[in-house]
Amino acid sequence: MTQTRYMNPYLAGVGLGLVLLAAYVLMGRGLGASGAFTSVVAAGVNTVAPMHARSSAFYKEYLPENASPFKDWLVFEVAGVIVGGLISGLLAGRVKRSIDRGPQISVSMRLTFAFAGGAIMGFGSKLARGCTSGQALTGGAVLSVGSWTFMLAVFAAAYAFAYFVKKQWVGG
Amino acid sequence: MAPFYQFGFFGEETGLSFAFVIGIGFGYFLERAGFGSSTKLAAQFYGRDLTVFKVMFTAIITAMLGLFWLAWMGILDLSRISVLPTYFVPQLVGGLIFGIGFVMGGYCPGTCAVASVTGKMDGWVHLVGMMVGILTFGELYPVLDIFYNSSAMGELSLDTLLGIPYGTAVFLLVVLALAGFYLAETIERRLAPMKPGS
Amino acid sequence: MKSPVKYLAIVALLAALLALLVQNPKERRRVSLALAELARIIESEEDHVTADELASMLKEGIGRLRVIDLRDSLSYLQYHIPTAERHSIPELVEMPLRTTDTLVLYSEGGVHAAQAWMLLAVQGHRNVMTLKGGLLAWMERSEQGSAPPLRSRPDSTGVKPPARKFERKPEKTRETC
Numbered sequence: 001m002t003q004t005r006y007m008n009p010y011l012a013g014v015g016l017g018l019v020l021l022a023a024y025v026l027m028g029r030g031l032g033a034s035g036a037f038t039s040v041v042a043a044g045v046n047t048v049a050p051m052h053a054r055s056s057a058f059y060k061e062y063l064p065e066n067a068s069p070f071k072d073w074l075v076f077e078v079a080g081v082i083v084g085g086l087i088s089g090l091l092a093g094r095v096k097r098s099i100d101r102g103p104q105i106s107v108s109m110r111l112t113f114a115f116a117g118g119a120i121m122g123f124g125s126k127l128a129r130g131c132t133s134g135q136a137l138t139g140g141a142v143l144s145v146g147s148w149t150f151m152l153a154v155f156a157a158a159y160a161f162a163y164f165v166k167k168q169w170v171g172g
Numbered sequence: 173m174a175p176f177y178q179f180g181f182f183g184e185e186t187g188l189s190f191a192f193v194i195g196i197g198f199g200y201f202l203e204r205a206g207f208g209s210s211t212k213l214a215a216q217f218y219g220r221d222l223t224v225f226k227v228m229f230t231a232i233i234t235a236m237l238g239l240f241w242l243a244w245m246g247i248l249d250l251s252r253i254s255v256l257p258t259y260f261v262p263q264l265v266g267g268l269i270f271g272i273g274f275v276m277g278g279y280c281p282g283t284c285a286v287a288s289v290t291g292k293m294d295g296w297v298h299l300v301g302m303m304v305g306i307l308t309f310g311e312l313y314p315v316l317d318i319f320y321n322s323s324a325m326g327e328l329s330l331d332t333l334l335g336i337p338y339g340t341a342v343f344l345l346v347v348l349a350l351a352g353f354y355l356a357e358t359i360e361r362r363l364a365p366m367k368p369g370s
Numbered sequence: 371m372k373s374p375v376k377y378l379a380i381v382a383l384l385a386a387l388l389a390l391l392v393q394n395p396k397e398r399r400r401v402s403l404a405l406a407e408l409a410r411i412i413e414s415e416e417d418h419v420t421a422d423e424l425a426s427m428l429k430e431g432i433g434r435l436r437v438i439d440l441r442d443s444l445s446y447l448q449y450h451i452p453t454a455e456r457h458s459i460p461e462l463v464e465m466p467l468r469t470t471d472t473l474v475l476y477s478e479g480g481v482h483a484a485q486a487w488m489l490l491a492v493q494g495h496r497n498v499m500t501l502k503g504g505l506l507a508w509m510e511r512s513e514q515g516s517a518p519p520l521r522s523r524p525d526s527t528g529v530k531p532p533a534r535k536f537e538r539k540p541e542k543t544r545e546t547c
Contacts, residue, residue: 006204006205006223007201007204007205008374008375009223009226009227010227010353010375010378010379011375011378012201012204012205012227012230013205013226013227013228013229013230014231014234014378015200015201015204016198016201016205016227016230016231016234017230017231017233017234017235017238018197018234018235018238019194019197019198020231020235021238021239022194024175024238024239024253025174025175025176025242025247025248026174026176026187026190026194027176027177027187027190028175028178028254029175029254031194031198031282033280033281033282034281034302036281037303037306038306040303041303041306041310044307045307056310056313056314057313057314058309058310059310071188073187074191076188076189076192077192077194077198078195078282078285079195080195080196080197080198080199081195081198081199081282081285082285082286082288082289083192083196083199083289084196084197084198084199084200084201084202084203084286085200085202085203085208085285085286085289085290086290087199088199088200088201088202088204089208089286089289089291092203092204094203094208094290095289095290095291096290096291097291097293098291098293099292100209100210100211100278100287100295101210101211102211110294111293111294111297113276113277113278114210114277114278114279114294114295114297114301115277115297115298115304116273116276117272117273117274117275117276117278117298117301118279118284118297118299118300118301118302118305119273119301119302119304119305119308120269120272120277120305121269121270121273121276121279121281121302121305122273122303122304122305122308122309123269123273123305123309124269124270124271124272124273124305125270125305125306126266126306126310127262127265127269127309127316127320128263128267128269128270129256129259129262129263131280131281132270132274133198133280133281133282134256135263136228137228137231137235139255139256140232140236141231141232141235141236141239142236142239142253142255142256143255143329143330143331143338143341143345144255144256144257144258144327144328144329144330145258145260145325145330145333146257146258146260146263146328147256147258147263148330149258149264150264150266150270151267152267153263153264153266153267153270153271154267154268154270154271155271156268156271157267157268157269157270157272157275158217158271158272159217159275161271161275161276162214162217162275165214166218168214168278169211169214169215169218169278170218170220233386234382237382237385237386240385240389241385243395244392250395325494325496326495326496327493327494328494332468332494335468335470337393338395339389339390339391339392339393339394339395340390340393342386342389342390343386343387343389343390346382346383346385346386346389347383347386349382350382353379
């Protein structure tokens with residue numbers, strides 16, 4: 001399958017920025033992602049242990065009284081993200097069942113790291129009240145101090161920790 | 173006047189369909205930039221491929237300038253746009269944790285969705301892991317509550333913090349970003365022989 | 371960098387330069403009712419400062435302390451707390467406020483100060499306090515010697531009043547604000 005080149009990063013960035021701007025202009029709010037997944041988790045907890053979910057100050061926020069937790073702006077947005085990603089992938093010939101990893105790491109190790117990294121990242125995103133789309137991009141555009149702090153912390157920690165997972169990505 | 177939803181131009185249901193359409197745009201550009209690939213995302217932190225930096229900061233300054241000028245034109249009512257509240261310490265610590273997870277897993281929440289839908293199994297695994305992480309936070313919340321709500325500074329923006337006008341802050345950030353891009357290009361060019369065709 | 375990108379960079383730089391010149395587009399104010407947080411602050415009286423406390427803050431020379439008198443200018447010119455600046459409530463709400471300053475608002479009895487406090491609090495300002503009991507409390511403590519007497523010459527607004535004899539007239543019949 002021939003793959004098209006990636007879009008120029010600056011142009012992609014402008015595209016993203018305009019999408020973010022559209023969200024602000026239309027709704028008065030920015031983008032997000034972690035919140036949508038939290039809704040899914042909250043809905044799951046609610047199904048298994050509704051008393052626990054509804055009495056938790058954390059889950060409660062994602063479980064509206066008389067509506068589905070999925071009837072949420074972010075949930076719809078992330079659903080769109082999935083569709084948009086697929087469209088772009090199909091157009092570029094980049095949809096393929098694969099495991100993205102560096103040249104020197106095994107599949108099982110990569111998947112282990114993916115899971116562990118995902119869990120750590122998920123935890124961090126809740127503590128910080130958002131992720132790179134919700135805090136860094138959205139909050140960054142309105143100059144929120146906490147958002148910029150978050151973004152700088154992410155970069156700093158990622159650079160610092162990169163050494164320890166070097167084998168996973170670039171080998172050696 | 174904008175934000176249109178807040179002035180009653182359309183209702184919640186329409187808002188949700190806008191969410192979906194906006195999401196499509198979001199996901200489309202994420203994949204276009206190559207963010208459906210963990211190796212490309214992680215490459216940022218080995219100084220090889222600074223796409224993450226370029227895309228993120230271009231997006232931020234684009235939206236930032238857009239907000240400023242739409243407000244200046246009187247089209248956008250800035251007072252109705254929420255500045256995400258600052259909780260300095262939890263956001264700092266959360267950011268550090270997030271950064272570790274990011275370089276370990278290779279994705280953030282939005283990009284792992286894009287990766288998953290384009291067939292990356294590591295994206296799927298990452299997604300599940302992320303939800304486990306969220307669940308862990310939720311279950312630990314009673315203990316984390318106080319920390320989570322500490323150092324609340326309200327809707328604090330950089331210009332207010334520094335006591336400078338909004339426009340000055342925008343200018344400084346844009347100049348910083350542009351300088352960063354120039355630097356990024358220089359760094360990448362020096363490593364060019366090692367980089368596969370972008 | 372490719373050609374279209376170079377143009378984008380130039381456009382961005384121009385837009386930023388113009389932003390620097392414009393400084394502030396229309397209104398840039400966000401109001402958020404952090405009800406739980408505000409209720410907690412009010413109940414715990416974190417936002418209050420007593421006359422004695424304010425007096426010692428002035429004596430110690432707490433950096434970046436701004437005492438704001440919210441009464442009308444005539445009353446202000448007759449007497450006010452030392453170092454106080456006078457602002458009307460509409461003025462106060464428009465003023466850009468540094469988060470590093472500490473503001474103490476006062477009015478005759480405290481109601482206007484409390485109301486002005488709320489207007490600032492919903493804009494996110496957490497560095498504002500009110501004088502408990504207002505100017506009347508200050509005058510009472512002043513008579514007892516724990517707070518300095520009021521001044522008639524404005525200290526920090528740079529406004530020169532007409533020469534007037536210092537008069538202390540606590541008119542308790544007047545409506546407290």
